[in-house]
Amino acid sequence: HLLYGNAQSRGGVEIAKYNEWGGLNRDGTPGFDTKRPGWGKPVHQLLVENGVDIVFKGHDHLYVKQELDGIIYQTLPQPSHPGDKVNSAIEYGYVTGKVVGGSGFLKVTTSSNAIKVDFVKHDGSILDSYVKSA
Known part of the structure; x- marks a missing residue:
């Protein structure tokens, strides 16, 4: 389910303040309650309040690791993508974070006190690796 993005429904933390994620219209005015009556809170606020560590999201077919309010927003790479291009990150509106080119998959290992993510x-x-303490 695409929650929001630019005209092609793409983007990372740069668009997190809008629509379902953050509750604002594109012009910055509040609009969440009129478009999602009964939800109560935007998605990002619910994630923060409930201690979510990482959000894995797709659709943009590239590896981008970003952080907002203590939550890692991890955009998933495309396993069959040829080459190591990363220019689509700019085209899709990513301004911050770690962008790594190349095809592959994410290997996620969990324990009682940490989450390890490897871009394989x-x-x-391993093209990138990080650990998030739980």
Whole structure:
């Protein structure tokens, strides 16, 4: 389900203050309650209040790791994407965060006190890795 983005429903934390994620209309005025009656709170606020550590999201087909209010917003890479281009990050509105080119998948390992995320290339090499304490 696409919650919002630019005209192509793309973007990262840069658009988190709008629509379902943050509650504002594109012009910055409040609009959440009129478009989502009964929800009570925008998605990002619910995630913060409930201690969410990482949000994994797709659709943009590139690896971007961003953080907002203590939550990592991890955009997923495309396993079959040829090459290592990252220019689509700018086209899609990503301004901040870590962008890594290349195709691959994310390997997520959890324990009682941490979450480890590895961006694994098709040949098994690790393109990026991080740990988030739980």
